[in-house]
Amino acid sequence: MNERILVVDDTPANIQALSGILRGAGYQLSIATDGMQALDVLSRIRPDLILLDVMMPGIDGLETCNRIKKVTDWKEIPIIFLTAKTEVADIVKGFESGAVDYVGKPFNAHELLARVNTHITISRLNRENQRLLLNVLPPRIAECLKLQTGIIAERFEDASVLFADIVGFTPIAGRLSPVELVELLNGIFSSFDELAKKHSLEKIKTIGDSYMIAGGLPEAHPDHLPAMGHMALEMLEAARKVKHSSGEIKLRIGMHVGAVVAGVIGKHKFIYDIWGSTVNIASRLESHGTPGRIHVSQEVCLRLSKEFAFEARGSVELKGHGMMNTFFLNGLI
Secondary structure (H helix, E strand, O other): OEEEEEEEEOOHHHHHHHHHHHHHOOOOEEEOHHHHHHHHHHHOOOOOOOEEEEOOOOOOOHHHHHHOOOOOOOOOOEEEEEEEOHHHHHHHHHHHHOOOOOOOOOOHHHHHHOOOOOOOOHHHHHHHHHHHHHHOOHHHHHHHHHHHOOOOOOEEEEEEEEEEEEEHHHHHHHHOHHHHHHHHHHHHHHHHHHHHOOOOOOOEEEEOOEEEEEEEOOOOOOHHHHHHHHHHHHHHHHOOOOOOOOOOOOOOOOEEEEEEEEEEEEOOOOOOEEEEEHHHHHHHHHHHHHHHHHEHHHHHHHHOOOEEEEEEEEEEEOOOOOOEEEEEEEOOO
């Protein structure tokens, strides 16, 4: 058992008794004898649960709890009060300050362990649920989803969108077993995920062998377009490094910049997605592109011309958008 509990109590006999019970159950312990010392311990060590005495000199347990819950990094730590004050009004004050439970003094060892085990288990499950949620949604959107009901939708006037597609994927898939195919895609897309994290860009989704990413949302990112340019170049390089029996892996990449609408759709298998003509043009640029090259709009070229080298492709007809001047992004200047 690796869970750590912070025990905060000013009575040596209580600390000794709690230490014996908790260490005997396999928990690691940190000890503080007053509220200020508890805050100091928290600045160095993050416990999985706090057992907090209510009646202490200096700042009492209620005030200590209030201060802990105001710190973002600490507010999710479950707090159980140790108290001889078991009147309903006192218990209510404890819950209002942010505690999840209380144990009356003198405490029973079996009851104490049962409550500790329950709340540590709940906390662990909550963290795992949060981790899974953040694998699906951006952090800010995940918080919005937990705090509000109804539709989550925003408009971003300046966002970059990139689509990447593996060239000749269908014949490649036909030569591979299911396991080999999934391993190939997982390896390629996982490397793209790391690049997205490096450049502070937001992966939107994968569709078959296509990868979609956006910049400038859901958090403001003034340099999202240069970041996307670097991302595109590094994606080509990452694909070139893939060693596989099917031969060389080539990408076709399309990239555009403009306004988009972003939001969460679905109630069960929900997804954070983006919509608008900017998204559609980026997709068309990818599908009308050339293997191993980054096909971009004139807007992208104009905004990145001081940092990146471009090659004019000429006028290309994009379905639904007519003739557009497009360019290939070749590299850094």
